[in-house]
Amino acid sequence: MQDQIPVTVLTGFLGAGKTTLLNRILTENHGRKFAVIINEFGETGIDNDLVTQADEEVFEMNNGCICCTVRGDLIRIIGGLMKRKGLDGILIETTGLADPAPVAQTFYVDADVAARTRLDAILTVADAVNLATHLDESHEAAEQIAFADIVLLNKTDLVDAGALAAVEARLRAINPTAKIIRTARCDVDLDQVLGLKAFELDRILEIEPDFMEGDHAHEHDDGVTSISLHSDVPMNPDAFQKWFSTLLRTQGQDLLRSKGIIDMAGEDERYVIQGVHMLMDGNHMGPWPEGKKRETKLVFIGRNLEAMNLREGFEACKAA
Numbered sequence: 013m014q015d016q017i018p019v020t021v022l023t024g025f026l027g028a029g030k031t032t033l034l035n036r037i038l039t040e041n042h043g044r045k046f047a048v049i050i051n052e053f054g055e056t057g058i059d060n061d062l063v064t065q066a067d068e069e070v071f072e073m074n075n076g077c078i079c080c081t082v083r084g085d086l087i088r089i090i091g092g093l094m095k096r097k098g099l100d101g102i103l104i105e106t107t108g109l110a111d112p113a114p115v116a117q118t119f120y121v122d123a124d125v126a127a128r129t130r131l132d133a134i135l136t137v138a139d140a141v142n143l144a145t146h147l148d149e150s151h152e153a154a155e156q157i158a159f160a161d162i163v164l165l166n167k168t169d170l171v172d173a174g175a176l177a178a179v180e181a182r183l184r185a186i187n188p189t190a191k192i193i194r195t196a197r198c199d200v201d202l203d204q205v206l207g208l209k210a211f212e213l214d215r216i217l218e219i220e221p222d223f224m225e226g227d228h229a230h231e232h233d234d235g236v237t238s239i240s241l242h243s244d245v246p247m248n249p250d251a252f253q254k255w256f257s258t259l260l261r262t263q264g265q266d267l268l269r270s271k272g273i274i275d276m277a278g279e280d281e282r283y284v285i286q287g288v289h290m291l292m293d294g295n296h297m298g299p300w301p302e303g304k305k306r307e308t309k310l311v312f313i314g315r316n317l318e319a320m321n322l323r324e325g326f327e328a329c330k331a332a
């Protein structure tokens with residue numbers, strides 16, 4: 013029998029810090045070789061560009077939610093990876109809106125995948141600032157916590173001790189057994205999150221008795237949609253910053269997540285913009301990769317997006 017490759021499923025609500033953790037894992041000097049599979053919500057993939065391109069191969073799946081339509085793709089990608097030599101592990105980053113159960117199920121119900129891989133742990137990143145709201149508004153957020161073997165209670169730098177204790181109590185009420193690790197920017201020792209042999213089928217069967225029975229029907233929060241915007245014309249930096257920050261300030265409740273790679277007129281480097289509700293981050297990310305054309309890609313995920321005139325606002329930011 014060949015060694016089974018350990019698989020870590022990395023989940024957590026939109027903007028919690030999954031890509032931040034992934035980058036930490038990929039850049040640490042551990043000498044291990046991982047393959048990374050990323051599933052994003054929204055037709056334009058941004059995370060692939062935001063993940064530090066170490067030696068790892070990154071597979072993107074953008075044409076549907078990993079827990080529904082793309083399971084076939086997932087099985088195919090894993091099937092291809094099985095043929096590789098020297099792979100130490102597979103990391104799967106799910107969309108922030110995924111229910112992790114069907115993803116975990118893939119490692120049991122598909123015979124080939126089950127023979128060659130071992131689900132090591134479901135690792136959930138929780139946003140200490142927004143978790144309570146997400147739990148109130150989205151059942152996926154609760155499922156991500158319920159199924160976790162490990163929870164990184166992240167963004168501890170943004171909340172005070174009382175708020176942190178309250179959110180941890182809420183986590184505990186949903187999942188009494190997961191190990192909870194408090195982090196800022198997912199600063200965790202990798203031995204605490206990888207190679208744990210933490211996933212236990214019995215515990216999952218207690219939460220979801222029909223886990224092993226083929227396709228697992230589940231519903232998504234229909235109110236959440238995404239809009240992807242694209243431009244080959246550079247953006248006017250002042251106009252863009254003003255539009256984006258006003259948007260987050262006024263619509264941040266409904267804008268669950270926004271992120272983009274922006275081609276700012278007159279600037280040599282790529283500009284990465286990130287929003288989680290009203291909080292915004294913007295940074296230069298180095299020069300455009302050789303052979304890659306300069307272009308702007310921006311994705312918004314949230315509720316009531318149609319009413320925000322996103323396309324019109326974006327068009328108005330183009331440099332003349």
Ligand SMILES: Nc1nc2c(ncn2[C@@H]2O[C@H](COP(=O)(O)OP(=O)(O)OP(=O)(O)O)[C@@H](O)[C@H]2O)c(=O)[nH]1
Binds near residue numbers: 024030032167
């Ligand atoms: N202040 C603070 N910001 C953080 C922390 N962790 C992540 N961020 C920021 O939060 C934003 C979202 O982080 P990501 O790692 O992209 O989150 P994600 O879960 O991958 O997001 P999606 O995949 O889009 O759902 C980025 O701007 C990060 O820099 C943290 O602990 N503290």
